[in-house]
Amino acid sequence: MELAKHADRLRARGYGVCSVSYDPVDVLREFADRRGITYPMLSDPDSAMIRVFGLLNEEIEPGTRDYGVPHPAIFFVARSGRVIRKYMEERYYHRRTLATILADDGEPADLQTVWEVNGEQVAIRARTLQREVYPGNRLALMVDVEPRPGLHVYAPGAGAEYRPLTLRVHPQPYLTVDEPGSPPPDGTWTSPLEEEVPVYTRRTRIRVEVALGTRQELKPVYDAGGMLEVTGILAFQACSETVCWVPQEVAVTWTLTLRPPDLERPPEPLRRERLMQRDG
Secondary structure (H helix, E strand, O other): OHHHHHHHHHHHOOOOOOEEEOOOHHHHHHHHHHHOOOOOEEEOOOOHHHHHOOOEOOOOOOOOOOOOOEOOEEEEEOOOOOEEEEEEOOOOOOEEOHHHHHHHOOOOOOOEEEEEEEOOOEEEEEEEOOOEEOOOEEEEEEEEEEEOOOOEEEOOOOOOOOOOOEEEEOOEOOEEEOOOEOOOOOEEEEOOOOOEEEEEOOOEEEEEEEEEOOOOOOHHHHHOOOEEEEEEEEEEOEEOOOOEOOOEEEEEEEEEEEOOOOOOOOOHHHHHHHHHHHOO
């Protein structure tokens, strides 16, 4: 589990770590022993705590094997019991990666460059917090754009006659793409018509979150060798104080390694015990 992998990093930032699931104690104990998990795993077989947090997946029919399963969520809770931050997912298989959460929490990000081009007007780098991903991962991808000294690119909010810096990630059947986020401009450029146009003059970063589909949806990627390519188009227009170049569109690619999920299940007696407990 990814939480076990990053538990020490969370503790180093002052957080206690635990998990809650609707599995009975014996199933959790077997899973923890098998995977070497040392943080508390709390059993909520009646889904009482899951309901208190508003996480019960109502789309699952009562009486079925999976009834009681929660929507995936991560809560940061203060010692007073107040929820100070939360990450929730609608789809049962989506999980925000801990690397993304730790970066959101202010931990220095170990960004990895997976693609780059050094153009005459700008340098462009596609970056990620992790090169290895799993089905259901929700993760952040970034593009760094750095104008050459003395140049600028237009920022969102520039007029219709300008081409602002934008990123469009290509849709895929196994990929959910959020709206990219851009930082505020770091300056303005005064046009010949005395307009104040928002621009970027220094390195700026566009961030987009993507969520991978299920193992079945990603089967074409596994069949092709497990290398996942996320592609998009970066559009911009670079200018100096006196010259504007033709607007450009640059193809950007993030190449990631798709790892297989953990499909090992509890022994059959424990699975029967879970069903018996849930059936009352």
